[in-house]
Amino acid sequence: MNIHIDQVIKRFGTFHALNEISLQINPGELVALLGPSGSGKTTLLRVIAGLESADEGEVYINGDNVTLDDVQKRQVGFVFQHYALFRHMTVFENVAFGLRVRPRRIRPAKAEIQAKVSELLDLVQLRGLSNRYPDQLSGGQRQRVALARALAVEPKVLLLDEPFGALDTKVRRDLRQWLRKLHDELAITTVFVTHDQEEALELADRVVVMNHGKIEQVGTPEEVYQSPLNPFVFDFMGSVNIFHGRIEDGIAKLGSIEVDASTTKKLDGEAVVGYVRPHDVEIITQKDEADLEAKVLHIHPIGPTVRLELTHVDDKEHIQAEVNREDYELLQIKSGDQVALKLRKLAIFEDKVPS
Ligand SMILES: Nc1ncnc2c1ncn2[C@@H]1O[C@H](COP(=O)(O)OP(=O)(O)OP(=O)(O)O)[C@@H](O)[C@H]1O
Numbered sequence: 001m002n003i004h005i006d007q008v009i010k011r012f013g014t015f016h017a018l019n020e021i022s023l024q025i026n027p028g029e030l031v032a033l034l035g036p037s038g039s040g041k042t043t044l045l046r047v048i049a050g051l052e053s054a055d056e057g058e059v060y061i062n063g064d065n066v067t068l069d070d071v072q073k074r075q076v077g078f079v080f081q082h083y084a085l086f087r088h089m090t091v092f093e094n095v096a097f098g099l100r101v102r103p104r105r106i107r108p109a110k111a112e113i114q115a116k117v118s119e120l121l122d123l124v125q126l127r128g129l130s131n132r133y134p135d136q137l138s139g140g141q142r143q144r145v146a147l148a149r150a151l152a153v154e155p156k157v158l159l160l161d162e163p164f165g166a167l168d169t170k171v172r173r174d175l176r177q178w179l180r181k182l183h184d185e186l187a188i189t190t191v192f193v194t195h196d197q198e199e200a201l202e203l204a205d206r207v208v209v210m211n212h213g214k215i216e217q218v219g220t221p222e223e224v225y226q227s228p229l230n231p232f233v234f235d236f237m238g239s240v241n242i243f244h245g246r247i248e249d250g251i252a253k254l255g256s257i258e259v260d261a262s263t264t265k266k267l268d269g270e271a272v273v274g275y276v277r278p279h280d281v282e283i284i285t286q287k288d289e290a291d292l293e294a295k296v297l298h299i300h301p302i303g304p305t306v307r308l309e310l311t312h313v314d315d316k317e318h319i320q321a322e323v324n325r326e327d328y329e330l331l332q333i334k335s336g337d338q339v340a341l342k343l344r345k346l347a348i349f350e351d352k353v354p355s
Pocket of ligand 1: 012015017035036037038039040041042043044195
């Protein structure tokens with residue numbers, strides 16, 4: 001089932017929570033809505049679910065205009081952080097709930113419900129826990145029950161709001177992989193909200209980056225990470241070093257750094273800002289090939305990578321570099337050393353005054 005969102009506007013009083021959002025989600029896709037707090041992710045998910053109505057614009061599911069349809073009619077399954085499990089019901093009863101409350105004429109027979117719930121509990125790997133109550137489960141197990149409960153009614157689309165929000169890092173990682181596998185098996189069109197870049201990049205087929213009720217970029221994880229369209233996306237998708245300056249005759253002059261900017265010629269004479277990821281700051285041994293020189297302030301080994309905090313020798317700007325541990329060991333550097341740096345990949349944008 002595809003989802004089509006066409007110029008949706010949602011206001012709360014005079015505040016625009018969604019500003020003309022248009023988005024096409026393809027059948028069977030797993031899409032992440034990613035953005036900082038307050039960017040409108042949950043509101044968009046609620047508008048798709050029918051829990052919130054759009055002030056303007058339309059929502060289509062599978063080609064049908066569902067803008068005025070209520071939640072039940074839209075046949076969406078959702079797992080929202082605040083819609084907890086029913087505490088007085090067992091795991092089995094929680095999962096069976098959506099089927100048991102159906103009107104008699106479309107309610108499956110008892111044996112059918114039994115079979116369906118068992119099948120779902122197998123799917124979410126909770127077979128042995130069907131008689132437990134929510135209080136007797138771990139956070140991760142509860143989330144899986146919530147997913148099974150959402151899936152029980154065979155939704156056309158699945159909407160998940162920070163499904164693993166309250167869990168610790170290791171459990172989140174495991175559940176992410178599990179959800180990706182489950183999604184590949186079931187191929188239900190799924191939209192999930194997250195403010196965690198890593199979660200979006202690892203799990204989604206496509207990522208929708210939102211800010212201030214607008215979409216900044218839609219793309220595959222590779223596209224939004226490797227080719228951010230603007231400074232907001234660049235900054236939001238990971239750590240970054242920022243250098244301010246201007247372009248003169250096709251050369252970006254960013255402090256004492258000078259790099260070729262012939263591909264951004266239209267910005268000639270303009271104030272610009274250069275963005276480079278820490279893993280694109282290379283520590284080199286040939287001083288004459290360096291873009292800049294810096295002094296090592298701190299060295300932080302983090303698992304297989306080593307993060308270095310440096311300071312530019314000329315203008316004292318703070319710089320972060322990230323190298324893999326093997327390269328770091330070959331370099332034999334320590335705090336206080338002066339090193340030569342090369343910027344492998346520098347993205348240049350117009351330096352706009354923030355609005
Ligand atoms: N019912 C409401 N009444 C008034 N303002 C609201 C309401 N719901 C959301 N908002 C506002 O709309 C904006 C977008 O909220 P939304 O919950 O969609 O953001 P979000 O990106 O999901 O944020 P978070 O990651 O913090 O959950 C916020 O500024 C929020 O305060």
